[in-house]
Amino acid sequence: MNDLTSAENIDYSCFPDEHGHFGIYGGRFVSETLISALDELAAIYKKLKDDPGFQAEFDKDMAHYVGRPSPLYHAERWSQEVGGAQIYFKREDLNHTGAHKVNNTIGQALLAKYSGKKRVIAETGAGQHGVASATVATRLGLECEVFMGEEDVRRQSLNVYRMKLLGAKVTAVTSGTRTLKDAMNEAMRDWVTNVDDTFYIIGTVAGPHPYPELVRDFQSIIGREARQQSLNQTGKLPDVLVACVGGGSNAIGLFHPFLNDESVRMVGVEAGGDGVETGRHAAPLNDGVPGVLHGGRTYLMEDENGQIIDTHSISAGLDYPGVGPEHSWLKDLGRVDYVAVTDQEALAAFREVTLVEGIMPALETSHALAYAKKLAKDMPKDQTIVVNLSGRGDKDILTMADLDNITL
C-alpha cells in the first residue's frame, strides 16, 4: 500500500487505482445509468492500451496527421531578455488544429471506432476541443454533436463556424451559466439518453473514471517527447516544467512522464482573472475546496452551500470551476505547485512573446508564459524551464482586437 500522506516513495505511474481514485480524488460520481457505459469504456481501454495494433494506429496518426513530434524550441531571444534560466517551448501549437487537444481526440475517436459507436459528442468552452473533435469525427465518418454554452457560442463565433464547416452539429446550451460547465452537463444528459450508440469525447482530464486516466495517457505523449528532447538537446532533464491549468490536460500531459523524476520541479498555472484575492477568477486549486462535480471528486469553486459558482478569466479555455482530480492529488502531496496569474499578466506575456519570438500563443498558454518569466528571472542561466506552448493564439485575435478597440 502506498503512503498517501507523503510525496516520497510514490510511484506516480501506478495511479489511479482500479476505481479511478487518486487518493481521495477522482472516482465515479454519476447516475447509475452511465455506470455500465463507463465500465465498458474502461474495459475497452484496458484491452487496447497495450494492443500493438491500436498503438500503431495512434502513433501513425500522431506522426502523419498531427505532425508529431512537436519541436522543443529554445526561446533564446526571450530567455536573454528575461535574463535568467533558459526557456524552452514545447510546441503543441504546431499540431494540426492548433493545440494539444487533438492528441486526446484522436485517441478517443479511435476508441469510439473500436467500440463500434457511430456517433460522438463533445463539450467545448473556447471551441478548441470542439474543433478537434469535429475534425477527427469527420475523418472517421462519425456523426458529431458539440455542446457549447450559449455565452461561449456568442464569444467564439469563429470556432462555431469552423465546427459547422467540419460537419458537426453545434448545440447551444442555455441552462445555468451558459458556459463550459453547463455544456458538460448537457453532454452528460445526451450521453445518458443515447448511451447505446454514442461515445462521449471528454476534452480534459476531468469527468468520471476512466476519463482522467485515458485522457492523461493520450496527452502524455507531450511529456515523453519533451523528456527525450531535453536529454538530446541539453544533455539533462529540465529543472522546471510550467503549464497552464484549466481542466489540466496539457499540464498533466507534460508533467506525468516526469513525476518520478525527483529533480524536476513542476508548476501548474491557473487563471487568476482579476486576482485571486478578488474572488473573480478560475483558480480552484488556489482558492477552492474539494467537492464533487462532473463525475469526480476534486477541488472546486463553490459557495458555502456547495453550489458551483461563476468563474472569470480572459481565457475561455481556463474558465472552468473544477480541475482534473490528479491535479488535486498532486497539489495535496506537494509534488506540483499551483499558482495563479491574472488576466493582465497573461495579456502582457501574450504581447511580449509575440513580439520577441514571433510566436503568438493562445491566451491560456500565455498564463504559463507569464509565470515562466517570473520564475526564470531568479534562476541561473544554466538551468532550463520547459513551458508547454499548449496552443496558438489565432483564435484569440478577436479578443485582442476588442481590447485594443479595433473592429476587424
Added chain:
Amino acid sequence: MNRITERMNALKASSRKAFVAYLVSGDPRPSVTLEAMHELVRQGVDIIELGIPFSDPMAEGEVIQLGHERALSHNVSLTSSMALVKQFREQNTQTPVILMGYANPIERKGYETFADSASDAGVDGVLTVDLPPEEARDLNEELQRVGLHNIFLLAPTTTPARIHEIVSMASGFVYYVSLKGVTGAGHLDLNSVKQKLGEIRKMTDLPLCVGFGIKDGASAKAVSEHGDGAVVGSVFVDKMGKLADKSDEEIIKAVGEIAANIRSGLDN
C-alpha cells in the same frame, strides 16, 4: 420504525401502490413548498421526495433544471430545505420525506453533520443521484447510524451483478429509473420496464418504485403494475414553472389537482 418502511408495509397490506411525488424545494418560491407538500398529502401522495436545488443538476431534463434555477434564485439550500422539513413535521408526523439531490451540497456539509441534521429535521431517506454504491459507503454508514434509508437507483443498463450489489446496500425501497435518459423524458417503454422489474424482483424483497417519464395516472398505473409504486416529478415542476407568476394558492391548488388525478389513476 422508519416512516418509509412503515408506509410501504401499510400499502402492501392494503394492496395499494405507493405514490411518490417530487417537488423542488423552494420552487417557484419558498413560500409555496410547505403548503404544496401538505396539499399533496391531502390528495393521496404517500411519500414526498423533496428535490434539493443544485447549480449543476446533471440528471435532470429541462423542466426540473428550470425548477432548480427558480429555487436557487431565492437562495434555497440544503440547510433551508431541512428547516422546511422540520416545519412540515410540526403538522405531519406520518408522511415519509426523502431528500433527493446531488452529492456536492452534502459533501460541503460533511456526511456526519448532514446525517444528524436530516434526522433531526424529520427526514426519512436520502437519494443522491450521483453517488453510486462504489462511492456511497461512507454516507451509507452515517445514514444507517441515524436510521435513515439510503435510496439507490437501478437503471435499464444495470447488470445483474450490480443489481445484487446495490440491493444489498439499499433500504427503504429501490428506485428503478424506467428509461435511458433524463427526468421528464418522453420515451417510456413499458415492456422493458416489466422485464427488468421481473429480473430485480427475483433478487430483492425491497419495494420497487419506478420513476422517470411518468406523466399521468395511466402511465403511473401501468408501471406500478409490475412494481410497488410510481414516482412522478416533472409534471408537478412543469406546473410550478407555468404558474410561477400566479398566487401561492393558485399554484398549490393546481398541484393538488394533478396529484388527485394520478392517485385515482393508480387506484383504478
